[in-house]
Amino acid sequence: xxxxxxxxxxxxxxxxxxxxxxxxxxxxxxxxxxxxxxxxxxxxxxxxxxxxxxxxxxxxxxxxxxxxxxxxxxxxxxxxxxxxxxxxxxxxxxxxxxxxxxxxxxxxxxxxxxxxxxxxxxxxxxxxxxxxxxxxxxxxxxxxxxxxxxxxxxxxxxxxxxxxxxxxxxxxxxxxxxxxxxxxxxxxxxxxxxxxxxxxxxxxxxxxxxxxxxxxxxxxxxxxxxxxxxxxxxxxxxxxxxxxxxxxxxxxxxxxxxxxxxxxxxxxxxxxxxxxxxxxxxxxxxxxxxxxxxxxxxxxxxxxxxxxxxxxxxxxxxxxxxxxxxxxxxxxxxxxx
Amino acid sequence: xxxxxxxxxxxxxxxxxxxxxxxxxxxxxxxxxxxxxxxxxxxxxxxxxxxxxxxxxxxxxxxxxxxxxxxxxxxxxxxxxxxxxxxxxxxxxxxxxxxxxxxxxxxxxxxxxxxxxxxxxxxxxxxxxxxxxxxxxxxxxxxxxxxxxxxxxxxxxxxxxxxxxxxxxxxxxxxxxxxxxxxxxxxxxxxxxxxxxxxxxxxxxxxxxxxxxxxxxxxxxxxxxxxxxxxxxxxxxxxxxxxxxxxxxxxxxxxxxxxxxxxxxxxxxxxxxxxxxxxxxxxxxxxxxxxxxxxxxxxxxxxxxxxxxxxxxxxxxxxxxxxxxxxxxxxxxxxxx
Numbered sequence: 001x002x003x004x005x006x007x008x009x010x011x012x013x014x015x016x017x018x019x020x021x022x023x024x025x026x027x028x029x030x031x032x033x034x035x036x037x038x039x040x041x042x043x044x045x046x047x048x049x050x051x052x053x054x055x056x057x058x059x060x061x062x063x064x065x066x067x068x069x070x071x072x073x074x075x076x077x078x079x080x081x082x083x084x085x086x087x088x089x090x091x092x093x094x095x096x097x098x099x100x101x102x103x104x105x106x107x108x109x110x111x112x113x114x115x116x117x118x119x120x121x122x123x124x125x126x127x128x129x130x131x132x133x134x135x136x137x138x139x140x141x142x143x144x145x146x147x148x149x150x151x152x153x154x155x156x157x158x159x160x161x162x163x164x165x166x167x168x169x170x171x172x173x174x175x176x177x178x179x180x181x182x183x184x185x186x187x188x189x190x191x192x193x194x195x196x197x198x199x200x201x202x203x204x205x206x207x208x209x210x211x212x213x214x215x216x217x218x219x220x221x222x223x224x225x226x227x228x229x230x231x232x233x234x235x236x237x238x239x240x241x242x243x244x245x246x247x248x249x250x251x252x253x254x255x256x257x258x259x260x261x262x263x264x265x266x267x268x269x270x271x272x273x274x275x276x277x278x279x280x281x282x283x284x285x286x287x288x289x290x291x292x293x294x295x296x297x298x299x300x301x302x303x304x305x306x307x308x309x310x311x312x313x314x315x316x317x318x319x320x321x322x323x324x325x326x327x328x329x330x331x332x333x334x335x336x337x
Numbered sequence: 338x339x340x341x342x343x344x345x346x347x348x349x350x351x352x353x354x355x356x357x358x359x360x361x362x363x364x365x366x367x368x369x370x371x372x373x374x375x376x377x378x379x380x381x382x383x384x385x386x387x388x389x390x391x392x393x394x395x396x397x398x399x400x401x402x403x404x405x406x407x408x409x410x411x412x413x414x415x416x417x418x419x420x421x422x423x424x425x426x427x428x429x430x431x432x433x434x435x436x437x438x439x440x441x442x443x444x445x446x447x448x449x450x451x452x453x454x455x456x457x458x459x460x461x462x463x464x465x466x467x468x469x470x471x472x473x474x475x476x477x478x479x480x481x482x483x484x485x486x487x488x489x490x491x492x493x494x495x496x497x498x499x500x501x502x503x504x505x506x507x508x509x510x511x512x513x514x515x516x517x518x519x520x521x522x523x524x525x526x527x528x529x530x531x532x533x534x535x536x537x538x539x540x541x542x543x544x545x546x547x548x549x550x551x552x553x554x555x556x557x558x559x560x561x562x563x564x565x566x567x568x569x570x571x572x573x574x575x576x577x578x579x580x581x582x583x584x585x586x587x588x589x590x591x592x593x594x595x596x597x598x599x600x601x602x603x604x605x606x607x608x609x610x611x612x613x614x615x616x617x618x619x620x621x622x623x624x625x626x627x628x629x630x631x632x633x634x635x636x637x638x639x640x641x642x643x644x645x646x647x648x649x650x651x652x653x654x655x656x657x658x659x660x661x662x663x664x665x666x667x668x669x670x671x672x673x674x
Contacts, residue, residue, distance in 0.1 A: 132576075133583040143517060146525040180480060180567040188483040188564050211568040212575035227525050230517040231548040231565060235572055238549035239469075243580055246470040246611060250604040257604050263597030267587040274583060 001315055003308055004094035007036030008063045008081040009101025011298045017100065018044035020304020025054045028312065033094060035060050036081040060084040066297070070104030074112055082106060086113045089290040095315045096291040098282065098307055100299045107144050110288035117320070119327030122152045123287030124226070125294065126160055127233055128280040131217045132240075136280050138164050138173075139222040143230035144285075150193035151334045153177065153223055154201065158326050159286040160221040161203045166317035167310060168280065176209035176219030178228055183208070190225060198223070200333045240275050278303035281310025286323065291315055338652055340645055341431035344373030345400045345418040346438025348635045354437065355381035357641020362391045365649065370431060372397050373418040397421040403634070407441030411449055419443060423450045426627040432652045435619065435644055437632040444481050447625035454657070456664030459489045460624030461563070462631065463497055464570055465617040468554045469577075473617050475501050475510075476559040480567035481622075487530035488671045490514065490560055491538065495663050496623040497558040498540045503654035504647060505617065513546035513556030515565055521545070527562060535560065537670045577612050618647025623660065628652055 005021055007014045014036060021032045022045075031054055034041050038059040045055065062080035064073045074083055082101055086109040088094035099106055107125065116123055127142035140160035145152060157175050164173040177195055179187045184195050186208060198205045209218045214232065224232065251261035251268075261268065282295035282303075291314045295307050313319075342358055344351040351373060358369045359382075368391055371378050375396040382392065399417035401410045414420055419438055423446040425431035436443055444462065453460055464479035477497035482489060494512050501510040514532055516524040521532050523545060535542045546555045551569065561569065588598035588605075598605065619632035619640075628651045632644050650656075 132579050133586070146517060178568065180483060180564055180571075191564075210571055212571035214572060215576040215579045227517055227528075228565065228568060231515065231568060232572060234517075234547055234549035235551060235569060236576055239552040239573055239576055240580065242469050242552045243577065247584075247608065249470070250608060251601060253604070256600050260597045260600030260604075263593050263600065264588060267590070267594050267597075271584065271587060 001030040001095045001312065002093065003030055003032045003311055004085045004088050004097045005032055005034045005308070006081045006085055006097070006099030006101050007034040007041045008060070009099040010295065012300065013100060014041050014044050016299060016301045017304055019048065019301035020299070020308065021055055022048040022050045023301060023305040024308035025050055028309065030312065031056065032308065033058050033088070035085045035088070037061060058084070058088070064102055064105045066102045068102065068105070070102060070108040073102070073105050074108040082109050083113065086110065086292065089292070090114055096293065096311045098293045098295065098311055100295040100297055100304070103143070103294050106292055106294050107285060110285045110290075110292050114288045114290040114292070117287055117289055117324050117327065119331060120155055120159070120287040120323065122148070122155060123285060124156050124159065125283055126163055126286050127229075127283040129214070129222055129233065129236070130275060131215065132274045134217045135170070137214070137217065137220050137222050138168065139224070139229050139233060140286065141224065141226040141229050142233055142283060143226045145226040147227075148190060148225035150190060150197055151330070153190070153194035153225065154197040154333060155287065155330055157198050157203060157205070157221060157223045158201060158330060159323050160223065162322050162326065163284055163286060163319055164221050166319050166322065167284070167313045170220050172204045173220035174206045175203045175221040175223060176206050178211060178214065178222060178224035178232065179208035180210065181208060182210060194223075197333050200336070202329065244272065244275070279306050282307040284314060289320065291320060338367040338432045338649065339430065340367055340369045340648055341422045341425050341434045342369055342371045342645070343418045343422055343434070343436030343438055344371040344378045345397070346436040347632065349637065350437060351378050351381050353636060353638045354641055356385065356638035357636070357645065358392055359385040359387045360638060360642040361645035362387055365646065367649065368393065369645065370395050370425070372422045372425070374398060395421070395425070401439055401442045403439045405439070405442070407439060407445045410439070410442050411445040419446050420450065423447065423629065426629070427451055433628040433630065433648045435630045435632065435648055437634055437636045437641070440480075440631050443629055443631050444622060447622045447629050451626040451629070454624055454626055454661050454664065456668060457492055457496075457624040457660065459485070459492060460622060461493050461496065462620055463500055463623050464620040466551070466559055466570065466573070467612060468552065469611045471554045472507070474551070474554065474557050474559050475505065476561070476566050476570060477623065478561065478563040478566050479570055479620060480563045482563040484564075485527060485562035487527060487534055488667070490527070490531035490562065491534040491670060492624065492667060494535050494540060494542070494558060494560040495538060495667060496660050497560065499659050499663065500621055500623060500656055501558050503656050503659065504621070504650045507557050509541045510557035511543045512540045512558040512560060513543050515548060515551065515559060515561035515569065516545035517547065519545050519547060531560075534670050537673070539666065581609065581612070616643050619644040621651060626657060628657060
């Protein structure tokens with residue numbers, strides 16, 4: 001297997017990306033190709049000891065930033081690490097593309113270069129949803145599709161279910177639909193219709209899940225439209241951050257509090273770690289004809305390493321092919337409506 | 338002013354409701370009428386010392402539960418505390434109706450008995466959104482309208498703005514639209530169109546607010562459709578609860594941790610209090626021809642008292658009339674489109 005890693009994407013590139021590749025390379029046999037401006041990447045590589053056969057560099061002169069309009073950037077910057085990297089997956093030179101770069105550019109690149117899997121109307125971004133005090137869930141769609149039709153939500157469920165089972169290794173994942181009530185008849189036009197479709201699938205569909213239950217691990221695969229998914233993910237991030245800030249402020253306010261906090265330092269560290277979901281790897285783009293994984297923009301070397309490790313089952317377990325084979329089930333359900 | 342209080346609604350009724358009325362009555366001059374099965378309410382009242390001229394009881398034999406279909410319940414249970422209470426506001430026997438009962442029944446009662454304010458397409462439920470370490474925001478719509486049109490979001494903003502200013506007392510509230518990006522062109526069809534309408538209003542519209550910023554007090558009035566609003570509120574509740582549970586578990590795990598937690602007991606109490614927003618009063622139904630306030634089902638006596646106190650400016654500041662007068666602005670904006 002050859003893993004193509006974007007050396008230019010993310011806030012800590014290329015340093016953290018290169019270091020992550022070196023760390024991953026110590027535990028896996030596969031080849032890692034770091035793509036980007038080669039002098040910069042080689043400069044970082046020189047800081048490390050590594051197997052020169054297992055880590056190589058491919059040159060790409062252009063960089064796509066988060067500020068650029070994704071579609072235009074992908075169309076015009078043919079020599080960017082993202083466009084060249086995804087092209088390597090298309091041509092078979094690479095088996096998976098991993099990047100901490102622009103989500104929009106990765107989605108556009110997936111759509112324009114690899115193309116949609118036939119029968120999948122809307123590819124989606126699936127994100128790990130951290131469960132504090134438990135195993136993470138997978139949220140689909142995390143923001144690729146702000147506007148959805150009921151069949152899209154069925155696709156998200158089926159694709160998320162496959163990824164959760166094959167890559168994260170959760171057996172018979174519980175698939176739930178984010179809704180404003182638990183009864184089948186609750187919700188808006190979209191969720192009511194999506195419920196009927198999801199119910200007909202062969203998955204372990206557990207029905208509607210209220211947002212209150214999402215952080216309590218109500219389901220393994222959280223299905224929703226991209227607008228709602230984005231709200232769920234970002235609100236979780238913002239609120240958790242805010243609570244930790246208030247705890248920090250309160251626990252350093254006064255001598256007694258500081259003493260208490262000192263005794264609890266290990267526990268507070270554990271608490272902070274509960275919010276760290278980098279061990280689960282990045283966010284896969286599901287529904288395009290090849291594996292692409294988006295990492296958090298601020299990914300550390302360790303997060304990069306974990307994403308590379310999780311990329312292996314994404315390829316070896318034939319997730320893309322399995323999604324392709326699930327299209328028939330999707331068609332049967334949607335056509336029967 | 339005569340405040341009509343539902344003696345039968347909520348998990349702690351009539352005990353907490355009666356006690357809340359007694360507590361409120363000690364600090365206000367207005368009359369409180371507790372409506373419900375009079376023998377039950379009188380039984381509770383006997384436990385307290387109170388001014389018999391300021392607290393009276395009105396009999397209503399039926400009770401609407403949370404499990405009943407709201408529209409049918411309101412139509413059939415004419416002798417329920419909710420239907421009779423709202424009718425008292427309509428007839429002028431009361432100035433405001435406050436209840437911890439079924440949200441759906443209160444919304445239906447507001448719509449069918451009082452009626453929509455002419456020019457307001459969709460009345461909304463406005464909820465206090467707790468800001469940990471800061472002043473609470475107001476979220477409109479919190480779930481009354483799962484499906485919305487752009488003009489509804491304009492209405493929510495304008496009504497929320499009036500309530501925030503007149504009842505909560507926040508000067509020139511910052512009104513923000515929940516969206517998946519900050520630029521005007523971001524979002525789905527609904528938010529893009531709503532942005533254009535909100536921008537034309539005379540309010541202090543600060544534009545799009547990402548869900549990540551909502552818990553950090555990005556705006557005073559949080560505008561969104563009822564589906565999104567319900568997700569935001571319930572996710573916040575569920576996640577905060579979950580984090581507190583994990584903290585509790587970690588801080589009682591081992592002797593050292595317990596000692597640390599003992600030293601931090603005051604701070605932990607303060608932290609828990611940050612999540613308590615009962616001091617802001619209940620959730621007003623905005624857009625109907627009279628003041629109705631929904632309290633949390635599990636409201637304590639103190640929460641009941643605070644809701645009564647906040648009900649006074651809802652009446653005295655003529656919130657309903659002010660909304661009525663704002664209809665012209667709404668029409669000017671929506672007709673110009």
